[in-house]
Amino acid sequence: EPEVTQTPSHQVTQMGQEVILRCVPISNHLYFYWYRQILGQKVEFLVSFYNNEISEKSEIFDDQFSVERPDGSNFTLKIRSTKLEDSAMYFCASSEGSDRHFGSGTRLTVV
Amino acid sequence: AQSVTQLDSQVPVFEEAPVELRCNYSSSVSVYLFWYVQYPNQGLQLLLKYLSGSTLVESINGFEAEFNKSQTSFHLRKPSVHISDTAEYFCAVSDRGFQKLVFGTGTRLLVSP
Incomplete structure (x- = not known):
């Protein structure tokens, strides 16, 4: 069964550094998403992406965040200048309708 | 805007006992409802969903959930x-x-x- 893959599984970065989290969605899906889960808290919506543009974003998704689909397969989340509070598990998801398929996540640790 | 309330942060049960995990939602528009499961150190997996039709939906591993519009609930149950x-x-x-x-x-x- 096709799946969403995310790399790396764990990334440690220094505060103020830029990070890029990578995702390969399921190939025939058209909608792409990023969510995050701070340790012990609920999963929070960050952004949805369709037809090469952001279709909706949350208040969390400020100017420090950006998303890109640089080619036909990858979907990336960039955090320009990381803060300690950006430490979380970041999940990528894709869908062609109602069912979102989630990747196994990237654990980002900002030190 | 939609919101979801899960009142129970933790539910301990013994093996083979029944369980109900409560979920209430609020929304000003018609909604779709989902239950996802997250096993340790893994991502989210769709367990079951309600889109339309029968208000009782089932998963392949014995879980079921019932959409109750009047109570704005979508509780998850498993008999054992x-x-x-x-x-x-x-x-x-x-x-x-x-x-x-x-x-x-x-x-x-x-x-x-």
């Missing part, structure tokens, strides 16, 4: 749990546009022998 059901369970709601999936805070199901 297994040790392997130990996981975090998230209720979620989206509007009919599928853009934004809003999650509850999750309920940790702990099944012991």
